[in-house]
Amino acid sequence: MLHHARDERIPVAILGATGSVGQRFIQLLADHPWFRVAELVASDRSAGKSYQAAAPWRLSSDLPEAAAALPVLDYDADLQSPIVFSALPSEVAGEIEQRMARQGRALFTNTSTHRMDPDVPLLLAEVNPSHAKVIESQRRNRGWNGFIAANSNCSAMHLVLALKPLQDAFGLEAVAVTTLQAVSGAGYPGVASLDIVDNVIPFISTEEEKMTEETLKMLGRLDSDAFTPAPIVMTAHCNRVPVRDGHTECASVRLGSTPAIEEVAAVLAAFKGRPQELGLPSAPDRPIVVRPEENRPQPILDRDTERGMASVVGRLRPCPLLGYKFVVLGHNTIRGAAGASILNAELFKAEGLLPV
Amino acid sequence: MLHHARDERIPVAILGATGSVGQRFIQLLADHPWFRVAELVASDRSAGKSYQAAAPWRLSSDLPEAAAALPVLDYDADLQSPIVFSALPSEVAGEIEQRMARQGRALFTNTSTHRMDPDVPLLLAEVNPSHAKVIESQRRNRGWNGFIAANSNCSAMHLVLALKPLQDAFGLEAVAVTTLQAVSGAGYPGVASLDIVDNVIPFISTEEEKMTEETLKMLGRLDSDAFTPAPIVMTAHCNRVPVRDGHTECASVRLGSTPAIEEVAAVLAAFKGRPQELGLPSAPDRPIVVRPEENRPQPILDRDTERGMASVVGRLRPCPLLGYKFVVLGHNTIRGAAGASILNAELFKAEGLLPV
Amino acid sequence: MLHHARDERIPVAILGATGSVGQRFIQLLADHPWFRVAELVASDRSAGKSYQAAAPWRLSSDLPEAAAALPVLDYDADLQSPIVFSALPSEVAGEIEQRMARQGRALFTNTSTHRMDPDVPLLLAEVNPSHAKVIESQRRNRGWNGFIAANSNCSAMHLVLALKPLQDAFGLEAVAVTTLQAVSGAGYPGVASLDIVDNVIPFISTEEEKMTEETLKMLGRLDSDAFTPAPIVMTAHCNRVPVRDGHTECASVRLGSTPAIEEVAAVLAAFKGRPQELGLPSAPDRPIVVRPEENRPQPILDRDTERGMASVVGRLRPCPLLGYKFVVLGHNTIRGAAGASILNAELFKAEGLLPV
């Protein structure tokens, strides 16, 4: 723990603090230069206890001491933090998240509830930072001082990171993707061991729909205050595999032009976005890392690349059906969830978009 | 063990008897009504020992007693069996398999060496039994009394079973498939545990090429004595996952017409082939089993369907890119390897095509 | 399915029919020669639906058709079956199981609730069939026409099977055991995949206590109507490992005499009990199978020995601390749970101890 003699960092609250993504938020924010974890919120079952007592810590690093001692607040608690990160279960998120925004807070959410709302930006900081502008109409429409900014599903996130530079450089007409998703994507307790040891589950409820519509929204256009999804034909098969962390995705793409394979690789490897320009604290140096080996990326070897904030692309090769195919892999609870939210909050702060 | 007071079953030899597929041959042939395991052949390392002593048995059923006591013969041994099943490593298979055919034996092989030879049939008994006719020209070309009949790669096998009825009923124009393949497909010792526990390997050497060319050969045409691959655009991504047995394959297909989804399901479920007509001993009642559940097929639950001889199809649904998509799963060392060879041999016997 | 033109088998009910052990009961009783699954009972959540609709079937064989169509009854339902098998969660078992016995039924239970009651026999059919006599005082004490007969914890079961012949032949003074237990022992959903993929959990709540006290009760004496636990010093460490089925147990024993190792092996291999004498339908031919290989037993290879009803012993060797040590492995939901209950019921029927 760094010590901040007179801590001037912005206090932040975490909703759903005892879940898998909640724990990642606490871990990633432990020594954050701008934000300080001040309030932890969870369901009634945990509220009233210290965070340490409320739920066992399930990450391999130790529970940060500052968080361990915080009391767990319930969903109705009167919060002080101007920035709120949400990892709430989608069943309860709707009303609570809206209340936060109504109270004037900046609410950055991982939950699916508001992702497809027409006035909520679905932000991936390197990909569509300009979508943040829709927050103006969100506030107007809803009479809020604060706002809701969402990030996408963990499987859409890494695919979109890899697709964005291709779309920009060559145009993008069609995508076929099959995912091999880690069990941590289902939260805790999530997937039962009897369902996954020595097994594959070729189905994740509503995942293919989310992955498709969220990808097209993120790659789409915001004109004045309306989103137009990207005109890309997309199909997704989503599978769960016995891997702890790291989603592996096999993608084929039809581009709008016919670049040489070296150009495709170069465009991926060179990709930078606004977080890199701004030097945001959680921004990876290389949002996309291209591996040359024939058998990479692999979850064990590549999920922690750039502290879990990169999408790692490999096996770029011609596809007889669509033109090119490749594998993209990324950490699903870091860049795919908590890390993406934090990066969005950093972007807002750096761009002067916070209400505080 | 059944006892055959005066055993009139045809003696068969197994080449590569100590490997994973070799053990499956021994297991599946233990009580076969037509064939009797008479000779076991393996590399010098094992030759001279009893089979039991040569290699540990790694299947969950007990090693059949009759096989346990057989001596392991070396590659140069003078065999007596008129039927030979080969599970040889591809590095050594070429010359040995040809010798068997030259000596007048019927050689049914799992090895890749001869699969794409222009005069070798790549047989899946329900799918392309008529390809067996090419053996006439094979004998003519090569001056053999015996012959080589191959079966395909384990991942191609289950895909082709599912594609065949669609091709017949609707025409088939394009296929995109992503596999999640079991470790037993790599033989023994095969995949190192450090490479696969908590991991996915998004690459299997030459598998995508084999899967594509073998699929198109099996679904193709034999005219007089030349094969024409099926005119299908096909792309494959092959992955290894931490599953013992059972390949899961996510496929999207563009058909030649636009049937209703119920028609597609009905055509798959109704599929029968020559083995079912002939009532062959190893033939599954239902070569394709269609599961209605939203989360099937799964390796643990479905790989042993019809004693491992069925391809199990599930999650049939529309595909925005190609029309329909589904998951097909099957046992990779039973139907995907040894069981397919045995079924081919049964077909040849029933059709009177054996040299014996 | 066998057909019973005029089914004269005894109707049985299964309590907790949708859980892991409940499903095993249904599977093992599907074609039972003496018993017919007539009633399936589960919690309110499932009650009122057909069994097939109430819960997904999670075993690799297909759900038996007869059971699929049965309606699921709730805990208060008025049952007809004179024999009841219980796989209830321990939180609810107490009152329901007692009601069954009060109503005159023979209740065979897997649940821990009544196992240590002083008038309830903890039966392992080969080991302590004479303990069934305590049922007379149970009925007297409680004024019941029926009775409760329990079987032990799954980890105690296989250990006790291996210890019994040693106790009989040589005397048994001390046991140290460390278990490596399968996830199916925790039921469904049971162990979260995030807790066990690439992991070991060195703790199972109350398991060490149960394993110890139940072992000593089963190996103890029943005098008139009181149990005396066996005077054996025992220590247990219980671990959960990423294995689906099959508990592996490393045991060291101090015997009352000093037999040669060959004698110990011979006594284990020769062990038979009352179920073998009576030829009970579920009795394994060999309750204990002794494997000579240096690296057996293993879950994958040995858990299905004798249809999952055997305890497989291997690695018998000297122990510098206690005298001898060995590994014992067995299927935890077959012999370790449902199969043991069924064998107990068969024993009662064959011995004329059923109230029916």
Add this chain to the structure above:
Amino acid sequence: MLHHARDERIPVAILGATGSVGQRFIQLLADHPWFRVAELVASDRSAGKSYQAAAPWRLSSDLPEAAAALPVLDYDADLQSPIVFSALPSEVAGEIEQRMARQGRALFTNTSTHRMDPDVPLLLAEVNPSHAKVIESQRRNRGWNGFIAANSNCSAMHLVLALKPLQDAFGLEAVAVTTLQAVSGAGYPGVASLDIVDNVIPFISTEEEKMTEETLKMLGRLDSDAFTPAPIVMTAHCNRVPVRDGHTECASVRLGSTPAIEEVAAVLAAFKGRPQELGLPSAPDRPIVVRPEENRPQPILDRDTERGMASVVGRLRPCPLLGYKFVVLGHNTIRGAAGASILNAELFKAEGLLPV
């Protein structure tokens, strides 16, 4: 990578550099303040290539750049480094390691070959640093300028760390231990995935013998120039489990006195050794970390404690047989192998025992 403008660090060589432990050496030495990886040695197969080309890097951090570019030398190469770390296969280690010592080098080895030699110290830096004195007689006996200092088997290492403070404080009479060992302990490719997915192997060749004799040597006495093994009765069962890294060990101990459990816990937690006194670069602050939770230590959560250099003890509780029992877990390729060797070398340097 730190940059050392004028690198005055001691050059070191790594024998067996392409194996699992060899890779750990490279990783752990990448930014070492005292040592610089200067020479990498492997078998003929790799020799002549750059390290990067010789073998795929299999650890999750990136291959350090300095090592990537080094040429791989063969076993006969003329080395320059005065310090040599060996992770050679035991089949080839004997002669090569002796040659290094004869040439005047300090050879720190992980290999089992010389561990039990009467004039070779088996060192665990916190436990028996005084055993280093035997090197004087080793040199005398063998006429060497250099020496061989060994570290133990990975499973003995963590057990001994936990036993040492108990032996010192209370005396130690008997130990019973059952291990659940990670697959990385078998090197690469090591354990075949077919042998361990959904499985346990209750046997590791010669491991129980090594674990016992090495434990007693490390805890034993060195008088003038002869070792006396500790007079402890010890028994070990060794198992392989499907875990990547981290050995879990269940131990029962009979102490020489009868301390309260709090005393036992306090003695473990307070343990420090010479490396902590000297502030050696690789020394963990806490060589033993005692966890209070009922279900710890676990490989996933605890193997990286103190950068993999701690032994984590949990579940300390009474043992009916021996007095106390507990679980100890540690990283098998860091503290259990490469890290222990490096710490030994640091100890020698700090104590002025290096020949350089």
